[in-house]
Amino acid sequence: MRPIAPRHAFDTEFTLDDAQAAAADTLSTPGTEGAYLWGPVGRGKTWLLDAYFSGVATTAKKRVHFHSFFRDLHAAYFRHRFSIDAAIDDILATDDTGLQAELLCFDEFHVHDIGDARLITRMLDTLFARGVALVVTSNYAPDDLLPNPLFHPTFVPTIDKLKKNLEIICVDGPVDYRSVGTSGSRFASGTWTLEPGSVGHTFTELCCAARSTGDYLRMLETTTNLTITDVPALESVDEFAAQRFANLVDVLYDHDVRVDFHALVPLHEFGVGCIGLDTERLVSRLGELSTLPLQRAANTADGPAHTKGDTHY
Template sequence: MPTTARARDTAAAQVFRGVTEAAIEAAARAQGIALDAAQRAAVPRMLRPARRHVYLHGPAGRGKTWLMDAAFAAAPTARKRRIHFHDFFPELHAAIFRHRHDLNAALDELLRSPDGDGHVELLCFDEFHVHDVADGVLIRRLLAALAARPVAMAVTSNYAPEQLLRHPLFHATFEPAIAEIRDRFDVIVVDGPRDHRAHASHDRGFAAGAWVTGAAPGRSGDGVVLRVAERDVTARALSEHELHATFDDLCSEPLSAREYAALARLRSQWLITAVPPLESLAAAPAQRLANLVDVAADRGVRVEFHAAGEPTALADAPHPPLDLARTLSRLGSLRRVVAS
């Protein structure tokens, strides 16, 4: 990196300017959370990094997202945006198309601050990942474009930078981007021994849902067609508070994270019935289930799954989804119920 760029990054190193360790501890106490040793060690490095950006990585359920979200909430600026990576990429592709493949024009649109006056100073990505070579090419361009802008980034990931785009045929093409991440981000490991989702309270959000094994509920329907994200999606029913769909409605059809996010905006409580034995799933439905779980967890959707078997059986599918550990961690946070 040129000296001038290094100096600029150092000058902008306060990713979470104005956030104190005391504010993070207070947020934890307010939610009844006891930070483990790995989280406590990460806090000062996250708040006072040597570089402009921070990259938190570690196994699923270790509290990376919670740390980032607590700091994001406490950051004393309105010019900030927090987004799940599943949501950002469809937005980015659509904006690039609108601006005739001009990445900088697309970023001008996406990074405009909520008040409409200027651009965001703080950008937080949850669950950063690179599995696809085409996405890898775009992410390389994205990192270079963001480096030229006065924006600080915080990223959470289940992968160390060197583990991104692990496919042996394509990994070398992403190594320049990995070098950029190592150069521009403080890379912080959060790898405590405990999966906190396994001990989550069940009073709010995704963890308030349930995984029910046994008899299916009595409600059914012929189907209702919902128009979401410019696509027709069939569900069993839509009540005032709840969306009812079968597994086939949501995971056997070619839906993406974009459609799941639109459904999350439509209703914050879902009933998903007729979930087959997960060890029997083909690759595409298994991956859609993982994407659905990611979106529902990020959006705080309360989901009640009615299933033929256990969620852990997903690991025995012929082609388990990418980010399997994260999916199992999130499904493990649900209440377990055996229908009588």
């Protein structure tokens, strides 16, 4: 059974829109099912998840970003020689005592890859069989998961299980709150500029080589500032590089890393013509950045301008 958070756990200084208020009402009402919150980017799904998680009166709970969770699941699955039960035991541990989570909250649940889909199916079957309550957020309606038409039919039985075990809640308010600058995060303090960058990591280095989300997570373990240079228009790169960049920005956003992007195109042109996976969320998150005009640094006695307080990795 899904635990409830008291309705006052969703009290805040801003007024909830109708979709957010309806979601809060559902999450504060007893129910036998978990919950699947989905909707367009920037509608407050993560805020609702965090408020719910904080308000639930149990210590047997775990809240994770799906990228991190799935990386750990992969590692535990191989470590335990492909035993999904042993892997789930590991990742449901909430602390050093081995206390197992009875509530698992995923932020940004998604399925793009058929290989991942098979493991996700086994994971969900195991969690549902154990009676673990799931509350997840996603930019995708359940029926839109694993959208590749070659593979989607094989995932339909798992989608049906999601709809059977989770209450589907659409959070589709009229405002993308990221676009109105309400974040105040370190990530949002970053910049997007057309000035060439001479230090940092290039887009090619980070996204055109075969890198996993786990590689990005390891890179960011001790990093709070990052510079990425030579960022091209998304339409100009292949779908794999585009997806890696979307995954990288997801990780940077979730870990609240300040990033200075030195791009080859203005931010408003970056995603034009690209309809690849997660493009809408990617563009929305980048939209929180400050955009700096192109300024040719003059060779003065003080030398070229530098970004104040930046640390490059």
